[in-house]
Amino acid sequence: MIQVKKLSKGFKSGDTVVKAVNNVSLTVSKGDFASIVGPSGSGKSTLMSLLGGLDKPNVGSIEVDGEDITKLKDHSLIRYRAKNVGFVFQGYNLVPNLTAQENVMLPMEFAGVAKNQRRPRAEELLNQVGITDDKQRRKPARLSGGEQQRVAIARALANHPKLVLADEPTGNLDSANGKMIFNLLHKLAKEEETTIIVVTHDLSIAGKTDKTFKLTDGKLEPGKK
Amino acid sequence: MNVVSRGVRNAFRNQVRTLSIVLILSLSIGLSLVMLIAHQAVGQKIKDVKSQVGNTINIQPAGYNPLSQANNALTTDNLNKVKSLPHVTNVIETLTDRLTTIGSSQPEGPFGGTTSNSNNQTSLASPITLNSDGNGSFSSSGGGQRLFISGGGSLPANFSPPIQILGTNDPSHLQNNSSATIKSGQLIDGSKDSNDAMVSADMASKNSLKVGSTFTAYGQTLTVAGIFDSGTRGGNDVVVVSLPALERLSGQGNVVNSAIATVDSADNLSGAVTAVKNTLGSSADVTSSLDEANNTIQPLKNVQSISLMSLIGAVIAGAIIILLTMVMIVRERRREIGILKAIGGSNLKIIFQFMSEALTFTILAAIIGLIIGVVGGNPVTNTLVTNSTNSSSQSSAGDNFAGPRTVKAGVAGGPVTFQRAGGGLVSRNVGGLRNTLTNINTNVGWDILAYGLGAAVLIAVIGSGSAGWLIARVRPAEVMRSE
Numbered sequence: 201m202i203q204v205k206k207l208s209k210g211f212k213s214g215d216t217v218v219k220a221v222n223n224v225s226l227t228v229s230k231g232d233f234a235s236i237v238g239p240s241g242s243g244k245s246t247l248m249s250l251l252g253g254l255d256k257p258n259v260g261s262i263e264v265d266g267e268d269i270t271k272l273k274d275h276s277l278i279r280y281r282a283k284n285v286g287f288v289f290q291g292y293n294l295v296p297n298l299t300a301q302e303n304v305m306l307p308m309e310f311a312g313v314a315k316n317q318r319r320p321r322a323e324e325l326l327n328q329v330g331i332t333d334d335k336q337r338r339k340p341a342r343l344s345g346g347e348q349q350r351v352a353i354a355r356a357l358a359n360h361p362k363l364v365l366a367d368e369p370t371g372n373l374d375s376a377n378g379k380m381i382f383n384l385l386h387k388l389a390k391e392e393e394t395t396i397i398v399v400t401h402d403l404s405i406a407g408k409t410d411k412t413f414k415l416t417d418g419k420l421e422p423g424k425k
Numbered sequence: 426m427n428v429v430s431r432g433v434r435n436a437f438r439n440q441v442r443t444l445s446i447v448l449i450l451s452l453s454i455g456l457s458l459v460m461l462i463a464h465q466a467v468g469q470k471i472k473d474v475k476s477q478v479g480n481t482i483n484i485q486p487a488g489y490n491p492l493s494q495a496n497n498a499l500t501t502d503n504l505n506k507v508k509s510l511p512h513v514t515n516v517i518e519t520l521t522d523r524l525t526t527i528g529s530s531q532p533e534g535p536f537g538g539t540t541s542n543s544n545n546q547t548s549l550a551s552p553i554t555l556n557s558d559g560n561g562s563f564s565s566s567g568g569g570q571r572l573f574i575s576g577g578g579s580l581p582a583n584f585s586p587p588i589q590i591l592g593t594n595d596p597s598h599l600q601n602n603s604s605a606t607i608k609s610g611q612l613i614d615g616s617k618d619s620n621d622a623m624v625s626a627d628m629a630s631k632n633s634l635k636v637g638s639t640f641t642a643y644g645q646t647l648t649v650a651g652i653f654d655s656g657t658r659g660g661n662d663v664v665v666v667s668l669p670a671l672e673r674l675s676g677q678g679n680v681v682n683s684a685i686a687t688v689d690s691a692d693n694l695s696g697a698v699t700a701v702k703n704t705l706g707s708s709a710d711v712t713s714s715l716d717e718a719n720n721t722i723q724p725l726k727n728v729q730s731i732s733l734m735s736l737i738g739a740v741i742a743g744a745i746i747i748l749l750t751m752v753m754i755v756r757e758r759r760r761e762i763g764i765l766k767a768i769g770g771s772n773l774k775i776i777f778q779f780m781s782e783a784l785t786f787t788i789l790a791a792i793i794g795l796i797i798g799v800v801g802g803n804p805v806t807n808t809l810v811t812n813s814t815n816s817s818s819q820s821s822a823g824d825n826f827a828g829p830r831t832v833k834a835g836v837a838g839g840p841v842t843f844q845r846a847g848g849g850l851v852s853r854n855v856g857g858l859r860n861t862l863t864n865i866n867t868n869v870g871w872d873i874l875a876y877g878l879g880a881a882v883l884i885a886v887i888g889s890g891s892a893g894w895l896i897a898r899v900r901p902a903e904v905m906r907s908e
Contacts, residue, residue: 246902254767255902275771282769293764297438298431309427352843355768 202228202251202363202395209246220246221257221425222418228397228411229361233389235398235406238415244399245367247415252285252365252398253277264362282311286394288358288385290368292348293334294340300326301336307358323352324415329384346377353384357392364389365396382408428774432781436789443786450790453743458877462802463809466867467729474803476716479493480691482513482698482713482764484705492657499681501668503705505688510700517680520592520671523881524664526550530581545675547642551586551662552627566669588628589648590642592671596623599862610636611650620667620908621650625661691789692721693714724813731809743787747888751783755895766901768821776808776893783889784882791881795874803867810865 208418209221228234236244251257251262253269261268262273269280279409286307294303304322313321326407329350331343340348349369356364366385371379380396382405389396398409437443484507488497501518508516523549555894599605605612605623613621622635622642627651632640649667655661668745672678688697690698698713705711755762765775 249902255900277772278766280771281767287764287767293760295761295764297434306765306770307768310765310771310774328804353841359769 201230201263201265202226203261203263204251205261205263206413207250207257207262208257209243209250209257215260219418220279221250222261224415224418224420226413226420228395230395231389231393231399232410233386233396234411235404235409236415237406242415243418244415248367248397248399251363252287253280264318279291279341281330282307283359283363284357285310286361286364288349288352288356288364288366288369290311292340292345292372292373293350294348294351294355296340298325299339299344299353300331303351304355304358305342307355311359312339313359317403321358322354327411328388329354345373346380346390349373349377349381350384353388357388360392364394364396366396368401369397370400370402378402378405428778429781432778433500433785435778435782435783438836446786447789447793450746450786450884451793451797451868453739453746454787454791454794454877454881455801456634457736457739457743457880458794458798458873459801459805460739461876462701462867462869462873463806464729464736465873466802466865467696467732467804467810469726470865471725471729473721474718474725474756475691479714480688480694481522482686482688482694482701482711483699484516485684485710486682487710498617499684499705499709501679501681503708504681506704507684510697510704512697513686514688514689515595515687516595517595517682517685517687518599519594520667520668520675520677520681521683522590522592522671522675524549524588526585526588527641528583529585530583534686541758544643546644547588547590547630547664549588549624549632551588552556552625552631553586553662557747560840583754586627586662587879588662588664590666590671590675591728592666592675594668596665596667597638597845599660599665605655605665606652608652608654610649613650613665613667613749615667616669617667618673619667620645620670622647623651623653623665624649625663626652626654627658627661628664645674656829660899674747675879681683690691712839724816725810728806728809732806743790743884744887747783747787747884748891750786751779753897754782755779755892756908762896763901764898766899772893772897774897776889778894779896781807782814783892787881787885787888791877794881795877798873798877799869802869806865806867 203421205224207221207224208219209315210217210219212218224245224247232346234384235420237246237319238244246255250257253272257270261270263269264280264284269277272280295306298306301319301322304325305318308318308321323336331347331350331354340351343351343411351373353364353366353369356366364385369385371380385396385398386408388394398405398407444468484499484504504516506519507513522545527546527548547788574842596612597605607623608626610623613619613623620638624632624640629638629649634649634652636649636652636814639646640649641647641662647664653665655663656828656897666674668681672680686697686701688694694713697717698711702711745880766772783890
């Protein structure tokens with residue numbers, strides 16, 4: 201379970217401080233598929249960074265299974281991210297000179313998974329997301345956008361994370377591919393018992409998630425539950 | 426796949442850029458190695474030259490000129506002070522004079538004919554024979570000794586070449602660094618005032634002398650105590666007597682005109698030279714083989730310092746090249762670094778990955794650089810040494826200290842002068858060394874290869890150090906935000 205309490209994060213812009221996340225509190229249960237919606241600049245990505253332990257808040261706490269990650273030191277945060285969080289980005293962000301399989305194996309290496317377990321796990325995940333056979337040994341440039349995003353999802357799930365954070369995962373895809381990715385995330389959330397939080401502009405996608413949080417000017421508005 | 430193999434693979438992400446970086450870096454490493462090879466080879470040559478020079482000090486009266494009668498004397502009292510100096514183990518004192526054969530005439534000149542002291546006559550005849558060169562003048566060749574007739578003059582009909590008489594306190598050592606090998610009889614005692622003499626085998630043969638035979642010089646009868654061979658033709662035109670005997674016979678009591686002091690170690694040579702100079706003051710010219718060797722090897726020292734500076738410069742240039750390359754690569758891959766951090770990559774692992782990449786560049790460059798170093802080491806070293814030696818020779822043009830001495834032709838009908846060819850002991854030694862200065866052999870051993878690889882690793886570590894600092898500063902959240 202993820203419990204966010206009175207979370208705030210501000211950035212200096214000249215002489216003024218812009219509050220990207222302002223006093224946000226929310227709760228997401230284990231295995232939930234939640235979405236965060238809001239216009240550009242509303243603080244969605246900042247909230248994602250805080251939840252993923254990429255940044256630290258000015259105020260507030262984030263408890264993941266009872267552990268407050270805002271109090272973790274940098275090296276502990278790296279371990280937390282490696283073992284507990286998977287990221288899916290709008291621009292896929294695969295390492296270009298590694299094959300699809302090697303990209304999926306990368307977080308396992310960082311998490312200290314034994315060498316002989318990495319490749320079978322990567323193959324299994326890639327098969328689950330529909331990247332099979334020789335495509336697994338292709339570099340990202342030789343895969344379509346949809347295929348790259350599926351590899352990114354497989355990479356995010358590599359270490360059986362408690363939490364997958366997807367920032368506009370369908371933003372660069374056509375509607376058919378976007379729908380396919382959404383369904384994939386949904387399916388995996390259920391199969392892997394992973395909590396998934398998706399940032400999206402697409403209200404049709406947001407409407408299909410278990411929970412939706414609407415963010416405006418860094419503040420959370422009551423949304424669909 | 427681990428951080429190292431990922432780093433190696435990343436090095437080839439952009440092959441054109443990799444090729445450019447490797448080529449530039451290999452030139453830098455190659456230049457470093459060439460300069461290292463030159464530095465080592467020249468250093469070894471300097472060491473060799475110094476080890477060949479020896480540990481002797483030459484002492485001559487101030488302004489000594491063998492063609493002049495003026496100020497050509499040191500006193501044995503002064504040299505006794507030198508003997509007592511620290512580190513001076515031995516002093517060989519010599520006095521030379523010239524004898525003319527009774528009944529012969531000498532050409533006009535400061536040493537010949539009517540100006541010669543009639544007391545300096547001997548019953549001996551020089552073993553040197555004269556040959557006509559077909560130009561109306563005569564030359565006499567005898568190995569290291571030549572007589573040159575100049576000024577258009579001609580020799581008297583009954584001319585006989587003069588004979589050198591050497592008085593020494595160490596008859597086993599002759600002039601020009603030759604030693605006397607006794608063929609029959611024995612060495613005379615250099616410290617004893619007696620009329621015993623040593624003559625060369627050539628001289629004995631020419632004058633039908635045996636051990637126990639007698640001959641006259643300075644109006645006195647001298648007895649042949651030993652017959653020697655100096656190993657040189659010039660050295661065999663000499664009569665050797667003890668130093669006190671020649672001082673008495675020539676009427677130059679307590680006088681020597683040359684001395685060689687031996688120092689216990691070449692390391693103490695410089696200090697001993699200073700001590701001798703301080704002891705003898707302005708009355709003597711004190712030179713050591715080290716001084717002259719230092720002058721001779723100055724071009725090598727110049728090359729050594731140039732090569733050292735170039736070596737340092739090339740290593741720094743290499744480090745800057747790889748540093749800027751890695752800074753550029755890190756800045757270019759900020760997003761990728763952010764992603765790696767986001768998915769659990771630690772700073773250390775990512776820095777190692779980039780260091781592996783830098784190391785790949787530098788090892789590839791080192792391999793090419795080693796080839797450049799091996800191929801270019803010898804010619805570059807020789808070019809540097811030759812150029813430096815030539816410019817040094819040009820700047821010291823007119824210095825004839827090492828070359829054969831010849832007498833220039835004088836005015837027609839003018840006085841006839843002659844001079845022996847060849848310089849002194851030190852001059853000839855150092856002159857020979859100067860001739861071999863440019864003969865430098867470079868060696869590329871395992872140590873050079875190890876230095877090359879060491880330099881490559883050093884360059885990679887230095888170059889990727891700043892990249893590591895930049896990597897540590899990349900915050901994954903900033904990268905995410907900019908998406």
